Amino acid sequence: MLTYILRRVGAGVLLLAIVTLVTFTIFYVVPRLAGQTTEQLATMYVGKAPTPEAIEATIDRLGLDQPITVQFWEFLRGIFVGAEYQFGRDTVQCAAPCFGYSFQNYQEVFPEIIKRLPVTFSLAIGAGVIWLVGGVAVGVISAIKKGSVFDRVAMGIALAGVSLPIFFTGLLCLAFLVHATGLFPSPSYTPFTDNPVAWATGLILPWVTLAFLHAAQYARQTRAGMLETMGEDYIRTARAKGLAERKVVLKHGLRPTLTPIVTIFGLDLGLVLGGAVLTETVFSLNGIGRYAVTAIVQSDLPVILGVTLFGAFFIVVCNLIVDLLYAWVDPRVRVTA
Amino acid sequence: MTKRTLGFVALGAAAAMLLSACGGGATDGNGGEAAFNQGETQVVNPSDATGGTLRYAISADFDSPDPGNMYYAFAWNFSRYYARTLLTYTGEPGTEGTELQPDLAESMPEASDDGKSYTVKLKEGLKYEDGSEIVAEDVKYAIARSNFGEQALPNGPKYFKQLLDKSDDYEGPYADGDDPLKGFDGIETPDDHTLVFHLKKPFAEFDYILLQPQTAPVPAEADKGEQYQTRVLSSGPYKYDGDYRSGESLHLERNDQWDPESDPIREALPDRVEVEIGVEQNEIDQRLVNGDLDVDLAAASVGPAMKGTLLSDESKKVNVDNPETNTLRYVNVNTVVEPLDDLACRQAIMFAADHDALQRAWGGAAGGEIPTQIMPKELDGSDQSIDLYPSEDRKGDLDKAREKLEECGEPDGFSTNIGARSDRPADVATAEALQSSLKRVGIDAQIKQYPSDTYTNTQAGSPDFVHENELGLTVYGWAPDWATGYGFMSKIVDGRSIQKAGNSNISELDDPEINKLFDEVVDEQDPDVRAQKYAEIDRLVMENAAILPAVFEKTVYYRPDNLTNVYYHVGYAGYDFMALGTTRE
Numbered sequence: 001m002l003t004y005i006l007r008r009v010g011a012g013v014l015l016l017a018i019v020t021l022v023t024f025t026i027f028y029v030v031p032r033l034a035g036q037t038t039e040q041l042a043t044m045y046v047g048k049a050p051t052p053e054a055i056e057a058t059i060d061r062l063g064l065d066q067p068i069t070v071q072f073w074e075f076l077r078g079i080f081v082g083a084e085y086q087f088g089r090d091t092v093q094c095a096a097p098c099f100g101y102s103f104q105n106y107q108e109v110f111p112e113i114i115k116r117l118p119v120t121f122s123l124a125i126g127a128g129v130i131w132l133v134g135g136v137a138v139g140v141i142s143a144i145k146k147g148s149v150f151d152r153v154a155m156g157i158a159l160a161g162v163s164l165p166i167f168f169t170g171l172l173c174l175a176f177l178v179h180a181t182g183l184f185p186s187p188s189y190t191p192f193t194d195n196p197v198a199w200a201t202g203l204i205l206p207w208v209t210l211a212f213l214h215a216a217q218y219a220r221q222t223r224a225g226m227l228e229t230m231g232e233d234y235i236r237t238a239r240a241k242g243l244a245e246r247k248v249v250l251k252h253g254l255r256p257t258l259t260p261i262v263t264i265f266g267l268d269l270g271l272v273l274g275g276a277v278l279t280e281t282v283f284s285l286n287g288i289g290r291y292a293v294t295a296i297v298q299s300d301l302p303v304i305l306g307v308t309l310f311g312a313f314f315i316v317v318c319n320l321i322v323d324l325l326y327a328w329v330d331p332r333v334r335v336t337a
Numbered sequence: 338m339t340k341r342t343l344g345f346v347a348l349g350a351a352a353a354m355l356l357s358a359c360g361g362g363a364t365d366g367n368g369g370e371a372a373f374n375q376g377e378t379q380v381v382n383p384s385d386a387t388g389g390t391l392r393y394a395i396s397a398d399f400d401s402p403d404p405g406n407m408y409y410a411f412a413w414n415f416s417r418y419y420a421r422t423l424l425t426y427t428g429e430p431g432t433e434g435t436e437l438q439p440d441l442a443e444s445m446p447e448a449s450d451d452g453k454s455y456t457v458k459l460k461e462g463l464k465y466e467d468g469s470e471i472v473a474e475d476v477k478y479a480i481a482r483s484n485f486g487e488q489a490l491p492n493g494p495k496y497f498k499q500l501l502d503k504s505d506d507y508e509g510p511y512a513d514g515d516d517p518l519k520g521f522d523g524i525e526t527p528d529d530h531t532l533v534f535h536l537k538k539p540f541a542e543f544d545y546i547l548l549q550p551q552t553a554p555v556p557a558e559a560d561k562g563e564q565y566q567t568r569v570l571s572s573g574p575y576k577y578d579g580d581y582r583s584g585e586s587l588h589l590e591r592n593d594q595w596d597p598e599s600d601p602i603r604e605a606l607p608d609r610v611e612v613e614i615g616v617e618q619n620e621i622d623q624r625l626v627n628g629d630l631d632v633d634l635a636a637a638s639v640g641p642a643m644k645g646t647l648l649s650d651e652s653k654k655v656n657v658d659n660p661e662t663n664t665l666r667y668v669n670v671n672t673v674v675e676p677l678d679d680l681a682c683r684q685a686i687m688f689a690a691d692h693d694a695l696q697r698a699w700g701g702a703a704g705g706e707i708p709t710q711i712m713p714k715e716l717d718g719s720d721q722s723i724d725l726y727p728s729e730d731r732k733g734d735l736d737k738a739r740e741k742l743e744e745c746g747e748p749d750g751f752s753t754n755i756g757a758r759s760d761r762p763a764d765v766a767t768a769e770a771l772q773s774s775l776k777r778v779g780i781d782a783q784i785k786q787y788p789s790d791t792y793t794n795t796q797a798g799s800p801d802f803v804h805e806n807e808l809g810l811t812v813y814g815w816a817p818d819w820a821t822g823y824g825f826m827s828k829i830v831d832g833r834s835i836q837k838a839g840n841s842n843i844s845e846l847d848d849p850e851i852n853k854l855f856d857e858v859v860d861e862q863d864p865d866v867r868a869q870k871y872a873e874i875d876r877l878v879m880e881n882a883a884i885l886p887a888v889f890e891k892t893v894y895y896r897p898d899n900l901t902n903v904y905y906h907v908g909y910a911g912y913d914f915m916a917l918g919t920t921r922e
Contacts, residue, residue: 043794043838047491048400048408050794050839057487088488088562089511105398105583106563112583171619179623186620186629284616286585294398294584294615298790 008323012316019312024072027301038064044299045103062103075100075305099306104298109306113288119189120287123279124272126203127210132265135215139222140254143230154219161216170209170282177205187283206283210276214268218261225257258329266322267315274311376658376896376912377905378430384606384901389919391607394616394624395634402581403566404550405483406490410816411636413550414909417603418589418610419571420553423457423476423532424544426820426908428602428916432715434907435820437544438601441471441554441572443530446547452539452860453502457547459530464594465556466571473526474518475554478510481521482560483551485509490563494818496546497523502535510557517557540859541867545819571595574605587612604902606918619643625895626653631919632900636911638892641700641762647895648703656896659703660905663713663825664816664890666699666763668755668771669797669843670883674809677753681745683882684726686810688738691774692731695887698766705888707731710875711826713889715907717864718822718871725879738778750779753809756797759786764812767887771810782810794839803843811843814890820908822871823858830878831855844883851877 031041042058043050059065063074077083078098085092085101092108094101099109138158142151177184187205190198229235230253238248275289284290288307295303375381399412404420407413417425425440427433439445443458463471483490484498486509498504501523510517525533536543559570567580574597575589589610597605612634616624622643624630638644647657676682692707699705710723728734742748757768768784775782785806787796796802797811817825828834832847833855851874858870878884894912896903899920906913 039838040795040799043799044791045491046794046839047406047493048793048839050491050836051495052837053487054489054491055838057489058491060487086488086511086562087564088482088560089514089517090561090564092564102583105401106566107583115582174620174623179627186624281617284620286615290615291584297788 005320005324008320012320015316016309016312020076020309021072023305023308024075027304028071029068032068099309100302102295102300102303104295104300104303109302112291112303113306113310116286116288116291118191119285120273120275120280120289122189122192122199122203123206123210123276123285123287124269126200126207127214127272127276127279128265128269130207130211131213131215131218131268132261134211135218136222136254136258136261138215138219140226140249142219142223143226144249146227151223155223158216158219161212162220164213166209166213166278167282169212170206170279173205173209174282187285189285189287206279206285209283210272210279217264221264222257222261225260226253229253229257255329259326262325262329263322266318266325270315270318271311273314273318275307371655371896371898373654373657374659376430376894376903377660379904380430380916381896381903382898382901384918384920385604386901386918386920387606387608389607389922390609390611391917391919392611392613392629392631393634394613394621394630394632396616396618396621397635398584398614399566399581399587400492401490401563401566402587403490403563403569404553405479405555406492406563406566407550408493410910411634414636414906414911414914415612415634416550416553417573417915418575419569419573419577419592420550421463421572421600422550423459423547423552425548425602426906428906428913430904430906432907434909434913435715437548440548440600440602441476441552442547446534446544448543452541452862453536455534455536455543455547457532457534459532460599461530463572463596463599465554466576466592466594468594469556470529471554471572472529473532474529475556476532476552477518477521477524477526478557478560479553479555480524480551481507481510481518482555482562485521486512488562493551494549496549496818497551500536500540500543500546502537510560511562538859541861542819542821542823542859545821545824548819574600574603575610578609582614584615586614603915604918605915606902622895625897628897628899628921631897631921632912632914632917633894636892636894636909639895643895644700644703644893647893653895656898658894658896658903658905659891660894661706661713661715661889661891662816662910663715663820663907664814664910665708665711665713666705666767666812666814666887666890667711668767668885668887669811669813670885671803671809671811671844672847672881672883673800673845674753674804674807676745676747676751677809679745680882681741682747682751685738685741685745685747685778686775686780687726687882687885688728688734688741689775689778689780690726690771690885691733691777692728692887694732694770694774695767696731698770699763699888699890703891703893704763705890708886708889710879711830711884711886712822712871712875713817713825716817716820716822716825716871718868718875720872720875723872723876723879725876733774733777735778742778742780750775750781752781752783754807755782755784756792756803756806756808756811757784757786758789758792758812760789767812768810771812771885793841797843798840799838800835800840800845801837803845810885812887813843815841816910822867822874823855826871826874826878827855830874830883846878846881846883848877848881851881 038059039055041064042055046054046058082096082098083094094108101108138154142154145151178186184205188202190202192199238252275292277289280287280289292307371381400407400409404416421441423442424437427436427438441459443460446455446457448455480497483493484495485507488511503522507520513519523535568577571592574595576592578588578590581587618640621633622639647653670683670686671677696707712719755768757764772782815829828841830846832852835842835845854870854874858867861867901918902916
């Protein structure tokens with residue numbers, strides 16, 4: 001088992017290295033290949049009254065005239081051993097892992113990501129629980145009561161959930177549930193440790209909206225899986241042995257159905273942790289997703305790079321956890337070194 | 338649970354939601370006395386009651402909350418909460434708001450006879466939030482860090498660098514570790530309360546330069562370059578409560594070291610000021626109307642969705658202001674790109690433009706007024722009688738346009754490109770309106786869109802790019818750096834202001850007569866004569882057909898009932914933040 005974990009961790013690290021290289025190439029090398037000069041790159045970061053000297057200084061400050069390999073090396077070195085930056089007469093230590101500092105607002109990227117992590121984490125966890133529990137429960141009931149009113153309504157709603165984008169459902173929720181009726185407070189983030197109730201009430205709408213999108217997929221997939229499993233011979237055997245229906249459904253029916261569910265849950269959660277871009281934007285939550293959007297709009301390269309790597313990190317980690325969970329969920333999967 | 342029970346539960350839940358929805362209806366405001374657009378000319382809801390928390394929100398962010406590193410008008414306006422400058426605008430509605438008065442200074446600056454040096458005396462006994470005294474050298478240092486040296490703060494204007502004498506070799510405050518101001522001789526500080534500014538040549542409007550936030554004092558030891566924004570040392574009535582969190586928040590609390598007696602312009606009514614950063618625009622509009630928010634920090638119009646609602650709902654319209662903002666929305670007609678390098682071809686564009694359609698692109702009458710010249714009417718010297726390209730119903734004079742096309746040797750029209758900012762719907766609509774106007778006389782214009790973040794520096798603002806991509810026409814907007822003809826026009830029509838990047842004279846107009854008038858105006862002490870010269874420049878620009886004015890922009894603001902002392906300040910192109918108070922705890 002340990003060898004297996006080590007092997008998977010190694011593969012994850014290698015994958016992250018590749019993601020780093022590819023992202024760096026996309027943002028630093030491609031613009032040059034497209035014919036952008038260092039001056040043109042620098043004018044994006046030089047404020048509203050750029051003088052030729054200011055552009056020169058910016059090129060120098062951001063190291064834009066250095067060979068790409070040197071820039072990449074500096075970037076990598078920052079991640080592992082940190083870096084030093086000069087602000088005014090102040091020398092600022094950027095501790096490892098240092099993703100540099102924003103070209104636009106001069107804040108260090110990594111602490112900024114960490115600062116926003118609780119928002120995104122709260123959003124992901126809350127929504128994840130709702131969509132996993134809700135989606136699977138609805139899927140199971142739908143499968144058992146196939147063809148009933150519940151099944152039809154639930155699957156209708158699930159279809160809507162899969163098809164409606166969050167900037168539609170989110171805005172609809174805000175317009176009706178917050179502004180028109182006042183049923184919910186304006187979504188906002190309060191740290192859990194400050195006030196758990198405010199934390200939950202402030203996030204409930206984003207949770208539900210984000211969960212709605214994902215739950216639908218889980219309900220449909222669970223229903224399909226359950227229908228398939230419940231037709232298997234061993235279910236008939238279990239029933240013939242006189243097992244209680246609840247046990248047949250939950251232990252023998254649901255368990256194998258969960259294998260693909262765990263897979264997609266891991267990936268979905270990883271994606272949301274990497275930044276639920278639309279949800280955070282629609283509900284004005286300052287998480288990693290919104291940070292990424294702002295950075296992209298402002299061509300803020302170090303931030304884009306930092307957020308991409310951070311997102312990739314979560315997806316790799318969640319994948320790893322999924323692989324390990326397989327063995328527990330589905331007895332047919334055995335981990336061997 | 339049986340199917341039936343489930344159904345009842347669902348029905349019950351739905352009914353409960355519906356009922357509570359009815360109960361949670363909007364509360365009735367008490368805006369009975371207010372009237373539509375009252376805030377443009379008078380103070381609405383006057384009050385001197387202190388206390389409460391004033392809540393701002395903004396969808397984007399500050400360019401920087403550091404007074405030495407900001408250019409947006411709203412940032413200049415807001416920075417006064419925690420940064421006092423040498424001079425400031427008077428706090429009055431209407432054109433009176435463009436006049437100056439001392440802030441840190443004891444009295445207005447005294448100019449020398451040759452107009453090349455200005456002496457400013459500081460008030461005595463002024464303190465920072467930590468209780469230390471504000472001295473002249475701190476003002477000098479603040480100007481040095483924002484204007485000079487390799488690491489000069491990038492966002493703000495650089496007028497001091499252009500104007501100050503004896504400072505050309507100064508490499509900025511970070512070059513010499515021991516003496517940050519060594520070699521910076523453009524400003525003398527003979528004692529702790531006196532500043533003498535030496536100029537390269539006379540500049541009649543130098544007083545206006547002294548109102549820039551760059552003159553807010555910064556002690557050398559507090560400076561952290563670009564990161565000083567995280568916690569600015571306050572000289573005003575409020576100080577940072579915690580750090581500025583970029584993209585998230587900025588909170589201010591009272592500064593007990595501020596002396597209200599020394600301060601003529603700041604009411605400092607609220608106990609706290611909170612800014613929520615990164616709130617989606619529709620959400621901001623909605624919260625303003627619901628009373629969950631007091632001011633949109635960006636001082637930009639409410640979004641299109643809310644604009645329609647506010648202007649059509651009479652009960653809400655009384656809380657709406659629709660002031661003209663001194664901002665000209667226009668199209669640059671490039672004087673270098675062929676065939677527009679020919680005056681007659683440019684004039685053909687002026688005649689062909691359908692101004693009615695251009696105004697509709699800006700949301701009709703509430704979006705702006707149709708101009709026939711370029712200087713906004715609040716500025717001295719604005720001459721509304723200049724109308725060189727008249728037409729019936731402002732829909733364009735196509736016969737004249739065709740005549741002009743003949744004259745420039747393109748009788749069948751020509752093709753060119755219109756540049757516009759893709760993420761600004763009104764800019765794109767302007768380009769489209771112009772495109773169809775021009776089509777009527779055979780001018781074929783292709784619209785090319787660019788992101789607004791890079792537009793002003795890299796695309797429209799780069800003459801090389803403009804030439805390479807044949808951007809004969811570019812949609813743009815301009816507001817004055819300070820409220821005079823020079824503050825408005827020098828960057829966009831003076832031939833000497835053309836630069837390789839971040840160029841604002843995008844039409845590349847380089848007319849010797851205009852340039853000469855700018856030279857004369859800086860040496861002219863009489864404001865009336867200056868105003869005449871500004872009108873003359875305005876007429877010459879129109880004769881040159883280098884700028885096609887679209888609208889004098891009007892914005893739509895919503896002022897919640899609980900906001901007190903509200904009025905539109907011409908100098909800051911937004912509500913006067915320093916006057917505002919709130920009745921909410």
